[in-house]
Amino acid sequence: MDIQEVLFYVLSVLALAGALGVILSRNPVNSVLFLILTFFSISGHYILMNAQFLAIVNIIVYAGAIMVLFLFVIMLMNLNADVEPQKNWLVQLAGALSGGILFLVILSAVVTALRSLPAENIDGTQDIGLIQNLGKVLFTDYVLPFEIASVLFLSAMIGAIVIGKKDPGLPAER
Amino acid sequence: MPIQYYLFLSLALFCIGIMGTLMRRNAIIILMCIELMLNAVNLLLVAFSKMWQDASGQIFVFFIMVVAAAEAAVGLAIIVLMYRKVHSVDINILNRLKH
Numbered sequence: 379m380d381i382q383e384v385l386f387y388v389l390s391v392l393a394l395a396g397a398l399g400v401i402l403s404r405n406p407v408n409s410v411l412f413l414i415l416t417f418f419s420i421s422g423h424y425i426l427m428n429a430q431f432l433a434i435v436n437i438i439v440y441a442g443a444i445m446v447l448f449l450f451v452i453m454l455m456n457l458n459a460d461v462e463p464q465k466n467w468l469v470q471l472a473g474a475l476s477g478g479i480l481f482l483v484i485l486s487a488v489v490t491a492l493r494s495l496p497a498e499n500i501d502g503t504q505d506i507g508l509i510q511n512l513g514k515v516l517f518t519d520y521v522l523p524f525e526i527a528s529v530l531f532l533s534a535m536i537g538a539i540v541i542g543k544k545d546p547g548l549p550a551e552r
Numbered sequence: 553m554p555i556q557y558y559l560f561l562s563l564a565l566f567c568i569g570i571m572g573t574l575m576r577r578n579a580i581i582i583l584m585c586i587e588l589m590l591n592a593v594n595l596l597l598v599a600f601s602k603m604w605q606d607a608s609g610q611i612f613v614f615f616i617m618v619v620a621a622a623e624a625a626v627g628l629a630i631i632v633l634m635y636r637k638v639h640s641v642d643i644n645i646l647n648r649l650k651h
Contacts, residue, residue, distance in 0.1 A: 386557065390557075390561050393561065393565060394561075394564060394565070394568070397564075397565050397568040397569070397572075397588055398568060400568075400572060400581070400584060400585065400588060401568060401571055401572030401575060401576065401581075401585065406578060406580060406581060409581055409584060410584065413584050413587070413588065416565075416588065416591070417591065420591055420594070420595055423558075423561075423595060423598075424595075424598060427598060427599065427602050428602075429598050429601075429602070429610055431610070432594075432598060432610055432613055432614070435614070435617060436591075436594075436617070439617055439621055440587070440591070440617070440620075443621065444587065444620070444621055444624045447624065447625065447628060448580060448583075448584065448624075448628070451580060451628050451631065451632060452580060454632070455632075455635055455641065457578070457580075457641070469575075470575045472574075473571055473574030473575040474571050474574075474575060476570075476571075476574060477567045477568070477570045477571030477574065478567070478571070480567055480570060481563060481564065481567035484563055484567075485560070485563060488559055488560075488563065492555075492556055492559070504602060504605060506601065506602065506605060506606075506607050506610065507598075507602075507610060511607060512607055512610055512611065512614075515607040515608070515611060516611055516614070519608075519611075520608075520611050523615060527615060527618045530618065530619070530622055531618065531621075531622060533622075534621075534622035534623075534625055534626055535625070537626050537629070538625045538626050538628075538629040539629075541626070541629040541630060541633055542629040542632055542633060544636075
């Protein structure tokens, strides 16, 4: 087993353990920390595949901004393990079962389809993930979605601020 | 690594995200499981983009991250607004639109 396989298995175990920790932990702050662990291991997978730009953007955007936002909101509401509501165990079992059955169904479909796929190996020796090559494709073929993404961000920012504003005290109805 | 390994890993992460969305009652945890599902799809897209030597997969991952960030911000704003009204993030309480 060469170093790439070992790294792949270590990162996969970390990602799956983090994902299980997200859904199984009582304290929401622990869930956020497990999700940050998952994001870091997925970024490790990206570096293994030589997708350098996406690895860094994943860490900066997801683990650095979105998860910090989640932590702010959780601490604003002062959620901890005592006040955490729980579904009754039958509903939880049904949820886990449906997720497991979906996993088995898609797994069998994928294994059947994979027999006709060439067994390509993904490794970190191609140049596709480098930022120069990605930038060339992004700014020539996909420049319109890029501009629309900026408009999307503007609208999301305005929307979030308008939704989160406090009511300045509406006058009482007559 | 052969593509099958990435396929299985991404599928497992996606199904764990679905299980979390169905099993938890806290609205913030449900949003986090949705982010987990989006990341599973991102991983698979990058793996296939490497396999077919096509940069479009990674560009699409970039746009998925854009949409996920915007959606997380607006979703959290809605949750904060709800919390101000009912002082809980339990989705069974947020379930009733008429009260």
